[in-house]
Amino acid sequence: MTLSRRSLLRAGALGAGALAGGGLLGACGSGSQPAPVPEFTGGDEWRRFAGTTINFISENTAPTAAIAANLQPFTELTGINVRIVNLELSALVQRVALDLASGQSQYHVIYADPYQVLAPYSAGLADLREFIDADGYPPLEGGLEDFIPTQLAATGTFEDPDKVFALPYDCPTMIWQYRQDLFDAHGDRMRDDLGFDVTPGMERTWEEFFQIAQWFNAHVDEVVAGVGTQSKQHDSLMCDFSNVLWSYGGEYFEGGSEIGLRGATDPGRSLLASDEAKEAAAFYQRLVGIAHPGSRSWDWDGVGNAMAQGQIAMCVNWHEFASGNEESLPGQVSYAPLPHGPARSSAHFGGCGIGISGNTGGAERGAAWLFVNWATSPQTQLANLASAAGGGTPTRTSVYELPEVQAAEQRPSELPNMLTGPTMEVAWRDDVIGLRPKIPMWNECDTAVFTELSKMLAGQQQPAATMDGLARRIDQIVARGWQA
Template structure:
């Protein structure tokens, strides 16, 4: 595919940010019934829908911040204007549900969270293979196969293994983030006292992680606690616990790999009350007992801030916190895949995709396809990676293979999130990725698991009681079915 940059202009960052802000605040076009986009005869496939306005509803994420700050190239390339509306995820889900139910398409482009949008509303999204097969439209550079396979499945598919309802757009993944300077300073003492090599690596276990955390509690003056966690009664608690659940051989449902990767409408009975689930809960409770007590008030932002402030020596957190880590603690942070349990290392993937509402009219959805091709292209993913306004990490294999990206894996790096590339590349392997259940009822199940885990952490339930009660609640939720 030829370069996506058309008639390049020099723009200051202030100008780009001003453009993005203006687009985000602009009044939405397309409300109510409206005519289809006009298709013009053009030798340039990118200019077929010049004059069209599209609306993109997104969670407030790093890739969307970067794109909103630099939309001018897309408009210059296509003649299409894009309004970007960013919301907190719960509000986004409500608006998307109402829009899909209306039969109209106020939002042609949708940030499709796999669990709260894709799973319950897959029938309301376009199968993107249809647009990819149209020879008159610009094609995906590298095709669907250039997207990292586990991410294309987890963020883009539901129920059937072939249809693609969204393109991987962001890819936050939980990894081990640690004070490399302190591990270097105390490494010999740690090893002598604990009897194992404390350096985070493929052989590290959760039991060793807990021992290292306790050692830092007692022996290092630079930090108050060895570890911190995102254990607030919130979605973050489910995310944090799930790493241990999978590592200890447990899962939410039988055939968890399929339920997490492709998704199911009916996943069967909950497995949390099995021995492996209870063992994971016991280990998690033990780990939190010696962690920073404020962990029970922190989500991912809270634990990230505590780590950057030098309060804790290590934590599991989403890899895209690396950019802020490198600003606060330049050169002092290390990144590794999460420790392993009796079964494996499991690293929670939280990525989302971008899709097209099936309510869009024929030409309108083709115009939306142009934005999908452009916004997920290797060129734009590389630009997002470099963006000062935000920017996530790529979802395409080809971007990680670029020489400048490979070079950025070493400090000094102009792309600090890429310092995590060795860790996340391991985390995304089939045997290491952690995928929560992709089922239409997940939002209710999520609330059930983090509510019971919270009871466990404050002593109102034993680990076994928490898992058994959660399993009962899951089964009731799933049995009730999905009416969406």
């Protein structure tokens, strides 16, 4: 399905070079339909498109690094050649948007970020049920039911739950990462001084998290600061703040978490001017105020490096930094769910799926599906988990049930990301997982959020005024998206 160039240009006008907007959703060009997939005439279903070459465009992610380092098993299985293009996410979004609008298909398999690709461009992606439910293809092992349900909905669907535009490919989620050695060394004194159990976990409150960080600042010389945050004027700031927002009972829109799970073209009114959101902003400002001085220049890599270098005692970061922690500080870093606020504990989910360009036709369309099927299969996810090139963590329940994966949740572990396994079981629960709004115009909303929060952290405006202004700004963005 071709997206019109006019709609693409409208979308590009909406948001800071994001090429994303409401006018694009559902817009279709008048170009010809893609060529049909050649009929299956028998034989090995995996080999039916042997000799075909396909292109996979992806963000620079751990699973893609692992697959790129070991494509031979897929090539031997299928006879299909895969060329991988790795890009920073904003560059990927622009290339995908232009490719979809062209009516052609330079990129056959697409890393479909739910917020910057799936929501604005779902009309240009193939519904994967075309392949899942068809004869002539190898079955999807374990079926859709094997994917963690919240991840399948969040990364693969948009508004219509019966259409699947992508299969869950990666699942980074924010959790509490802390220096176990320092908590062991100082925990008893810290507990006596503070008057509460300091063991990290969702039993702690955000206020207690703050007090623990402050105690490290005052009493421990082994680290520069008790906590580091990813508060750079960047997407990371929105991600970091959102954990606090949701735990305080705040929401971005009236539709709440359902908009993150299913997506929406019309998300309703912004709720960022609520008392809950203002309280969350005030707390976050206080937290950054006692954090490592580098925090306002750090994204997730910055705070991850600070943890690995021993500069901070704890942080909130994506769980897949565990492998790097284990390499830099072997046996010294542990993991726990995030603290709770007045409403709940919330763990920001940042996973993405992979899908197929709707412009892809002929043998390339079928070959693209074979790659999506293989790249998200239990066997490939297990291989990625063990890959020296990266790997990420699985999105399938069956992989977590394997004895070798469960054994890796304890040290010594040959699969260090699995040290987070018990924490992730909690973080992905329906009542804990945090989902940002899956709407066509989210990219511009995201930019507004981290820009205004950055001003707040710089002391240029107060938390209440920041949230009031953000609510008005986001309502304008959403309304403009409808008018485009």
